[in-house]
Amino acid sequence: MVRHIRRALASGLVLLASLGSCDDNTIVRDVAIIGGGASGTFAAVKLRDAGKSIVLIEKEVILGGHTNTYQDPVTNQTVDYGVEVYHNQQFVKDFFDRLNVSWTIADPNFITSVTPQFLDPKTAKPVNYTPPDPTAGLQAYAQQLSQYPDVELGFFLPDPVPEDLLLPFGQFIEKYPDVANATFTICSYGQGLGDELKQPTLYVFKNFGTDIIRDIATGFLVTTGQGNYEIYDHATKLLGHDVLLDSTVVNTTQRDNKGVELTVQTPTGYQKVKAKKLLITIPPKLDNLRPLSLNHRESDIFGKFIHTGYYTSLVNNTGLPPNYTAYTASPDTQQNIPKLPGIYVVTGTAIDGVFDIKYGSPSPVPDEDVKREILSYVRKLQANGIAEKLPDDPQFVAYNSHAPFELTVPADQIENGFYDDLYSLQGYRSTWYTGAAFHTQDSSMLWNFTSNYVLPDLLA
Ligand SMILES: Cc1cc2nc3c(=O)[nH]c(=O)nc-3n(C[C@H](O)[C@H](O)[C@H](O)COP(=O)(O)OP(=O)(O)OC[C@H]3O[C@@H](n4cnc5c(N)ncnc54)[C@H](O)[C@@H]3O)c2cc1C
Known part of the structure; x- marks a missing residue:
């Protein structure tokens, strides 16, 4: 009582x-x-x-x-198809501990353990592209970045704003060719930035900063629940x-x-x-x-x-082999960075038969158009023999628009x-x-x- x-x-x-x-x-x-x-x-x-x-x-x-977490209704297996990783920083650990969310530092080799295919963003056919080793390029990039430590804390810009920060990133890598070999890596982390080679270098520096470079080498912080x-x-x-x-x-x-x-x-x-x-x-x-x-x-x-448009989806009935990953790479662009609007990446997930497909655009696109383009890409993968044609059509198990994004x-x-x-x-x-x-x-x-x-x- x-x-x-x-x-x-x-x-x-x-x-x-x-x-x-x-x-x-x-x-x-x-x-x-x-x-x-x-x-x-x-x-x-x-x-x-x-x-x-x-x-x-x-x-x-x-x-x-x-943050988009999908839970499979049959197995209860979860997949994060929005935000995935965090930085290995004490304040992140403290926040997760406060919320009683368990975390660990992911194995950095996980990223390189998958060998992706590179596909034309329009035709979904393999392109003759082998990404260069980004190691030296990333070092040169980090060297450039180190001149602007305050930019990594906020929009705390030198006055006047240095010309290099205003240069479109495509011109920046022409000016500093030792950075160029890291471009594909930088842009693959910069999904959602729209036409990244046209963006002022300031936004690329803010998007791909010292924390990411360190965590690629030593491991991102991830939740384990x-x-x-x-x-x-x-x-x-x-x-x-x-x-x-x-x-x-x-x-x-x-x-x-x-x-x-x-x-x-x-x-x-x-x-x-x-x-x-x-x-x-x-x-x-x-x-x-x-x-x-x-x-x-x-x-x-x-x-x-x-602002740009950025869209995430989970698709089943693709007919793709398990653990398949493909990035798009244009055959005829600077550093093979894919033309947008279009698919960024197709990745297998922890849920059997479900693939994570991400789509980006320099400006927003109606959801119906994005969905149509994603399904049409999967059908092209099937027509090209990369995926098997299944009796059931590919369909979305989840879809989210993140526009307005950047x-x-x-x-x-x-x-x-x-x-x-x-x-x-x-x-x-x-x-x-x-x-x-x-x-x-x-x-x-x-x-x-x-x-x-x-x-x-x-x-x-
Ligand atoms: C697909 C994807 C993957 C990403 N992966 C990562 C990653 O792995 N690691 C990482 O650190 N970052 C990642 N990011 C970026 C990260 O999500 C953002 O940096 C972060 O969420 C931005 O936080 P925010 O508070 O500015 O905005 P948001 O997290 O977008 O929060 C804004 C909130 O405001 C709400 N809202 C909007 N309008 C209104 C309104 N009028 N009234 C009331 N509420 C409103 C929205 O619903 C939303 O909940 C990813 C982003 C995307 C889209």
């Missing part, structure tokens, strides 16, 4: 806490966080642990952003009523130096949220930020972002101080930002950035 009452009291307290202290059903918090992917979830856990009250608003029905979604599943349970899933901000009635007041659409109706500070972690595209009543200064900055601006905007303007918004109108557009598409590096450059202000 006493236990019953305690439980009822406890749940009542949780409910009261979740509703905050206002009579009118308003959630009142120190910090409201929008977006429960890698950065938003990390910030929520860290702020709560440091004694701040928070509410985390996520538009999907689960946290995790680009039921896939990477476990991180977000455990965080969801830890944060409890402080997470509003399937919810979006639809209106902002206040956002000034005194705090913010938002209207959030939740599955059970509209909910007011009042917070002293707001942390935005969603891709800061104008259409995504519209309900936050941007002013001219903010719209002008965020309106400059352009948010970038053209080189002249970088040169003209875009990132100074962007970072000058930190704290403006009681609003702070983190997430890939503010640093790079890398969970571990974003956790580092959030810890060092964003949380201190939110904790002050």
Whole structure:
């Protein structure tokens, strides 16, 4: 009986806490966080642990952003076909330990244990391409990168921005030919960057940095449980009523130096949220930020972002041999980097007969077109005799669009101080930002950035 009452009291307290202290059903918090992917979830856990009250608003029905874990309904085997690996860094281990997520350092030889085939992105026929040994090229690249250590921490750029960082990467490797042999390796890690040879070298340096070079040699950190979604599943349970899933901000009635007041659409109706500070972690595209009543200064900055498309899928009935892996390589492009839009890679997974197929584009593509192209590629593999034609057609067991993916601006905007303007918004109108557009598409590096450059202000 006493236990019953305690439980009822406890749940009542949780409910009261979740509703905050206002009579009118308003959630009142120190910090409201929008977006429960890698950065938003990390910030929520860290702020709560440091004694701040928070509410985390996520538009999907689960946290995790680009993390896609598929579980086979028959065998329960899981496959990560979104985020796969993390950096071997103490703060990553600490975060996973906090969430009771087990981890290990993967065997670095795992990457080289598979011998991939190289296929034409259009015809799906083998191309006469053998990737060069990237070792010396990676050393030369690391040497170049070492001139800009702050770029690996955030968009902390020298003034003026060095010409090399603004050069399209294709021109950079012409200027520094000793780097060229590493290009295919760099670009295969840079999936989602769109036409990587045309991207300013700054974005390539941020995407493929010192941590990746080290972890390729010594091993990435990976989770060892039921896939990477476990991180977000455990965080969801830890944060409890402080997470509003399937919810979006639809209106902002206040956002000034005194705090913010938002209207959030939740599955059970509209909910007011009042917070002293707001942390935005969603891709800061104008259409995504519209309900936050941007002013001219903010719209002008965020309106400059352009973005790529990146799509992930799991396909069965392919007829491909087990453990088959193929990268696309164009026969007639600089360093054989595949032309996009198109397939990046086809890889076998831990689920028998299920293949991971990734697709990229310099600009977004409708999902129906991406799906049609992926299935058409599998049929070409069958027609070319690389895969066996099965009685059943290839079909998706999972598919996710990650667009808008890489948010970038053209080189002249970088040169003209875009990132100074962007970072000058930190704290403006009681609003702070983190997430890939503010640093790079890398969970571990974003956790580092959030810890060092964003949380201190939110904790002050
Ligand atoms: C296929 C793929 C593989 C990757 N592999 C790796 C890897 O192995 N290792 C690695 O470190 N990184 C990897 N990345 C990159 C990594 O996923 C990103 O760096 C990281 O997720 C970015 O975190 P974020 O917080 O900026 O954004 P996200 O994780 O995308 O989080 C943004 C969140 O905001 C939500 N949201 C969007 N709009 C709204 C809105 N209006 N209101 C409320 N919520 C909203 C989204 O649903 C999402 O949950 C990969 C990415 C992809 C796509």
